[in-house]
Amino acid sequence: MIDFSRVQKELQECSRDMESSGIKVTPVSDNLVNLSGTIPGPIGTPYEGGIFKIDITLPDGYPFEPPKMHFVTKVWHPNVSSQSGAICLDILKDQWSPALTLKTALLSVQALLSAPEPDDPQDAVVAQQYLREYQTFVGTARYWTETFAKTSSLGVEEKVQKLVEMGFPEALVRSSLEAVGGDENLALEKLCSG
Amino acid sequence: MASEAQSTEISSLFERFLRHRDMSLFLPFFLGFTENMSVRENPENPQDPDQETPTNSSDRIILINPFTQGMVVIEGTANLDSLLRNVLATKDGQPPASKASVEAMPSFKIDVEMGGGECAICLEEYEDGEMAKEMPCNHRFHDKCIDKWLGIHGSCPVCRYKMPVDEEETDNKIRDHEHEQRREIWALCLQRHTNARIVLHSISNTF
């Protein structure tokens, strides 16, 4: 039986300090079993500027059992499956403690984005790339952030296409999109004002 | 000694693929290591040699590498048992605290004036008259909250202080579990590698 009163308390605390932590948790179902979390990509990493959505399912035994979490937003990271979004993080498995919360668990996931552990990979392909061709890894991770984790649901190419169809030159569209961090509405404003 | 390092290596390898359920990366290594292991004579587990028990069971795991057609047989030796035991202990986290150690924790009635705060497990503020318990590391929780947790994992929720473990109980539990675990390895291999034929046999003392 999930400790609902504790989950309610956690949600309240999360919304109270959302400004400072940047971590958001919202219920998806009334029964508080399915929740949705978001974490901002850490600054100074290839994930910077992205908002990463994480699907949370609370097991019956919560908080005596860890919450189940996986990335909904596609992410290129050695400890996250590029296919399924499964996360390899010890506190979500055998190192869980009931003194942890959804917020601290999401903070740990955010910390994992900053500090990959390629020796303990979830995605072998990404881990190999991280170890052998670090620059390529950074490029791919950044591209995935740009494509999948920016505010709009549209991918970069779709945004470019959309704006080009509106009559702007492609090179200008690309530079404008890049300047505003991939947000097509801001890019449109910029194109119109410029 | 070299075997000590090797054993640790094998252990972490097992642990890894049990944890990630992703054999694709580790299968070739796995085959290699197990091969080494099966030729070693009377291997001793360096981590807990005293727990090594003689066993009559001769479970064998036979691994066939589809690429080389090579075959590896792992004997169901005490070494393998303790290897799996280590893997399981890590995979499942800290085992439950022993009954005696839980009973030995001092319990007391909460007096908010003496110090309030909240229980780190249920996140509720302490109220006068509620019962609480203090762990050997001095962390306090509601008695019902900490009893429930220590029955699952014998570590402090705040500082991970490890409570004593009921040796006999864990051993039995692991023994039961172990058999399933081997089947699980087998099932996982089949799932991941439809081309790979990995065969698990339980043979009684014929050899």
Ligand SMILES: [Zn+2]
């Ligand atoms: Zn409590």
Ligand SMILES: [Zn+2]
């Ligand atoms: Zn403690």
